[in-house]
Amino acid sequence: MTAIKHALQRDIFTPNDERLLGIVNVCKAGKKKKNCFLCATVSTERPVQVKVVKVKKSDKGDFYKRQQTWELRDLTEVDAKDASKENPEFDLHFEKVYRWLASSTAEKNSFISCIWKLNQRYLRKKVEFVNVSSQLLEESVPSGESQSVAGGDEDALDDYQELSTREEQDIEGMMEMCEYAISNAEAFAEQLSRELQVLDGANIQSIMASEKQVNILMQLLDEALGEVDTIEGKLSSYEEMLQSVKEQMDQISQSNRLIQISNTNNVKLLDEIQFLVNYMDLSKGHVRALQEGDLTSPKGIEACINASEALLQCMNVALRPGHDKLMAVTQQQLLFAELRDTFARRLTNHLNNVFVHQGHDQSSTLVQHTAEMSLPKHSPLHRDLLRYAKLMEWLKNTHREKYEGLSRTYVDYMSRLYEREIKDFFEVAKIKMAGTTKEAKGKFATLPRKESALKQETESLHGSSGKLTGSTSSLNKLTVQGSNSRRSQSSSLLDMGNMSASDLDVADRTKFDKIFEQVLSELEPLCLAEQDFISKFFKLQQHPTVTPPLASTTQKDIVRLMMNKIFQSIETELNSLIALGDKIDSFNSLYMLVKMSHHVWTAENVDPASYLSTTLGNVLVTVKRNFDKCISGQIRQMEEVKISKKSKVGILLFVTAFEEFAELAETIFRNAERRGDLDKAYVKLIRAVFVNVEKVANESQKTPRDVVMMENFHHIFSTLSRLKISCLDAERREAKHKYTDHLQSYVINSLGQPLEKLNHFFEGVEARVAQGVREEEVSYQLAFNKQELRKVIKEYPGKEVKKGLDNLYKKVDKHLCEEESLLQVVWHSMQDEFIRQYKHFEDLIGRCYPGSGITMDFTIQDMLEYFSSIAQSH
Structure with missing residues (x-):
């Protein structure tokens, strides 16, 4: 135990300026045996602090560590369990009862005795000792005993003392004088013993010879002891005085601690109050703006925006725990909710009135601007409404129902406005488009006419899309302008059209192309401007760095849905216009395919998922279908061609028509995005031309077969060589081969x-x-x-x-x-x-x-x- 005591003093208590006075090896009573040490310590500095420390070996077992510490003044009772019998169990009562089992009763009694002595010396509040033998407890602590507690144990900390240098030299000198000191220790010890006895005898004789001096020395010692007792008495009185001072200082320290706690609480309370005042107080100006602010002037709108943002900030402040239980906070929240609802109603009513007024506005109809054929611009309305964009965002965050109601109202009334404007716009476009043909025929004497008459004329022209068969193919009309003999021989081919070829010229088609381009050019900025406005006004923009992908997709869907409702008539009107153009001249599908493809490509570059790109893409399908129908019509008419039995064949009408079709198509599709569609149509047409030339050559009675083949394939070869259509290189070589073969055959047969x-x-x-x-x-x-x-x-x-x-x-x-x-x-x-x-x-x-x-x-x-x-x- 002594070694452990030295180790603990050295490793644990000395670094903390403490002295170890008592130690006992214990384990907790009634539990699995886990040994530890209870140590009684005092501090080396004033004021002295007495503690009971629990020390335990580390998990690795190579050093000791403090596990728990108690102040001795907190100890209220020591229970030894049994005063008459040896019992290693004892209890220490601190804030709770700790039950211990000592390794031996002797260690237990020694530790309890040390606790009692420390209690008697350093504590005014005495600890109660229960079931402790009276032999262990002393009625009072003598001065010597006190010194034993305070200082004796301190001397006992080192039972072993190292030899001084002089002592080492003396021992070495003795050993050198005796040769067998190392080889025969017993003989050396006996010699030393004999010499010691001689010296003791000499000392006794010397003492007896100096008895008088001894008596004087003893008297002096008695006087010194008396002085010591006097000094100890004074020290005890001083210590009692210091003890009372210590208690007073403890009380002062406790009082200071309470004052500090009070000050801390006051600071925290002030911080909470400042937090509530700073973040949950709305200025009177903001309240007035929310209740009666002007929503028509820029300054009033700005004031309402600032007030709404301040209100939202107050309502969204993160309250700390317990704030919601304060009456003032509850009342302020009710006030905020009332202000929010009041302002939301005012804002909703105002914007509803703006939407309704705009939806019923008749000043922007297109009838007054028939000559320009342009759609009214809504940028002034958008500019005025965008001033409310931040308020709409506030409404979206606070009153989702009112926000969605405003969205529906805007879509409802704007769809009516756009429907009127778009309908008038397309009526004018149809009138101008129909006028291109009518002017050529000389049936329009004057323009403009009354709207009702023009509308009726347009409706009679475009009719239902289901009746458009493409029978007015320009492939046949363009070829009629040949020689009189050819026109007479191909009269059956012209009969398949319902309009004369002279009506369809380049200027007519160019005018139609300009009208169709103008229609698309007017619709494109209109849709893009409205979509941009809806995204900004209703706060539906995509923010890649903030908004999750799913939320962004949802916002796009909302914008597309609103655009579909607002512009629900565009796709229908476009399809109707396309049907009219196709009925006027099936070759118009070439112009429409190129223009529509370009605008779809442009719209997709801006935003592939926009309403405009989606709608134009749907209409492009219709245009492509009409284009395919036009090509199929040309092929069908080639197959239905009948030749005269009495006149020579010459260059077949559909061969010349293909040439003119290719010249026109190359002009239209120059640098076009849908060149691939034309190349596919070329291949279909040229194969049909080849097949039907051969068919006519076989059926010809007036003209030899070789002549029909030779002339027509020579014409085809010349056309393809001149136009340099790369996708028809194989057909060009084939046409040349057929022309050469049939020329040789004709020459041989005739000669x-x-x-x-x-x-x-x-x-x-x-x-x-x-x-x-x-x-x-x-x-x-x-x-x-x-x-x-x-x-x-x-x-x-x-x-x-x-x-x-x-x-x-x-x-x-x-x-x-x-x-x-x-x-x-x-x-x-x-x-x-x-x-x-x-x-x-x-x-x-x-x-x-x-x-x-x-x-x-x-x-x-x-x-x-x-x-x-x-x-x-x-």
């Missing part, structure tokens, strides 16, 4: 007739050679001897050949049409073919009739002159 007998003769010669007859022996064949050859050659003198070629030229001229100008090309090809046959005949004569001297009646130079003179004569 066989002028020298028919000569051709038959040499065919027989070639047949004999093919059967195995040697070429030089052919002349010995009866049917192919020299006399027969001369007879056949005499039938084709130069004049007859020229006459036959002249007849051939006239026949070719009858077959070919003037528009394509292929006569000279064909005639030159026939010349080449004739020369080739002539050389072939000469070669056969040279090989099969060698040395006969037989020649043709005309030479190659004669042939060239024949062909040249015949071509010049015609």
Whole structure:
């Protein structure tokens, strides 16, 4: 226990300026045995503090640590359980009772005795000791005993003292004088003992010799002890005085602590009051603005905005615990709620009146501005209403029902206003669009007319969309402007339209394109401005850094829903306008497809999810459907083409029409976003042209099939080469191939007739050679001897050949049409073919009739002159 006591003093109490006076090894009674030490300590500084400290080994077991500390003045009772029997249990009564079990009764009694002595010396409030043996308790504490408690135990802290340097030197000198001091310790100890006895005897003799001096010394000691007792008495009285001073200081300290607590509470109370005053007090000016502020003037609106924000800040202040139980706070909250409701009603009524007035406003109708064909601008209204945007945000945060009610009112009345304006705007557009055709036909004498008459005329023009079949195809109308013969031969094709071709010219279509572009250009800023206003006024903007994605999506949906209700007539009117344009001229679908695609692309770049991009995208589907219907109509009309049996075919009407369609489409679709749609239509049309050219060529009775194929595919090849349509490169090469093949076929078939007998003769010669007859022996064949050859050659003198070629030229001229100008090309090809046959005949004569001297009646130079003179004569 001594070692533990030294360790505790060194490691725990000395660093804290404390002395360990008593220690006991204990564990808690009635629980699992966990040993610890209870230590009685006093401080080394004044005033002395006496404590009971619980010390426990750490979990690792390598050092001790304080676990709990009690002031000895807080100890009210010590219960030893049994005064007559040995019992290691005892209780200490502090703020609660702690029950302990000592490792031995002796340690317990020693610890209780130490507590009693400390209580007697340092505490005025005595501790009650119960069931403690009287032997342990002393009636009073003698001075010596007190010193024992205060100082004796302090000396006992070190039972072992190290040797001084001088003592070490003396011991070493003794050991050096005795040689066996180290090897024979017992002999050395006996020697030391003998010397000690000698010295003791000498000391006794010396003392006895100095008895008188001893008596004097003892007397002096007795006097000193008396002085000590006197001093101790005075010290005890001083200590009692200091003890009373200590109690008074303790009371003063306690009083100061209470004063400090009071001051702290007052500061906190003042802070709470200042918090409530600063954050829950609304100025009289703000109250007046909320109750009767002017909502029509800019200054009044600004005052109302500031007051509403201040009110919202007061209502949303985060109250601290307990504030809601204060009567003043409750009354202030009721006042705020009443002000909020009052101002919300005033604001709602005012904005309702503004919306209703604007919805019934007739001053902005379009009838007064028919000539401009422009939609009224609502920027002044938006500018005026945006002054209330912050108030709308306040209403959204405080009165959601009134906010949503205002939203519905705005949508309801603005939809009526926009419906009137958009309807008038589209009526004027339809009148102008219909006027493009009517002016061409000379049926509109004067403009403007009365609105009712114009409206009736427009309705009669556009009719129902279900009756628009695209039968007025410009593919047929444009081709009517050819030669009279072609117009007469293709009259059945023109009969499929319900308007004359002269009505549809470039200026007419350009005017329609401008009208349609103006319609879209007016609608686009109108929708974008209204959507921007709705987002700002009703606070539906998307904030990516603040608003979660889900909330942003919801706000977009709300804006789109409001726009759909406000502009519910736009899509219907656009579809009606598109139907009218398609009925006037199915080629208008090309213009509409390009314009609509461009505006859809522009709107999607601004906002892909906007109302404008969605609506225009829906209408674009209708326009694309009309475009496809137009292409299908052209193909169907190609298939229904009938040709005259009595006149030559020439360049087919739909071939020329395709050329004009391609020229027009290339002009319209230059740099267009939907070029791919046109390329697909080109492929469909050109394949239909190929198929139907072949069909007409097969059905032709007046004109040879090769001529029909040759002329029309030559025209197609020239058109595709000139326009350089990249998606039709394969068709261009195919057209050239077909033209070349049918030109060669026509030339070969036509040239066989002028020298028919000569051709038959040499065919027989070639047949004999093919059967195995040697070429030089052919002349010995009866049917192919020299006399027969001369007879056949005499039938084709130069004049007859020229006459036959002249007849051939006239026949070719009858077959070919003037528009394509292929006569000279064909005639030159026939010349080449004739020369080739002539050389072939000469070669056969040279090989099969060698040395006969037989020649043709005309030479190659004669042939060239024949062909040249015949071509010049015609």
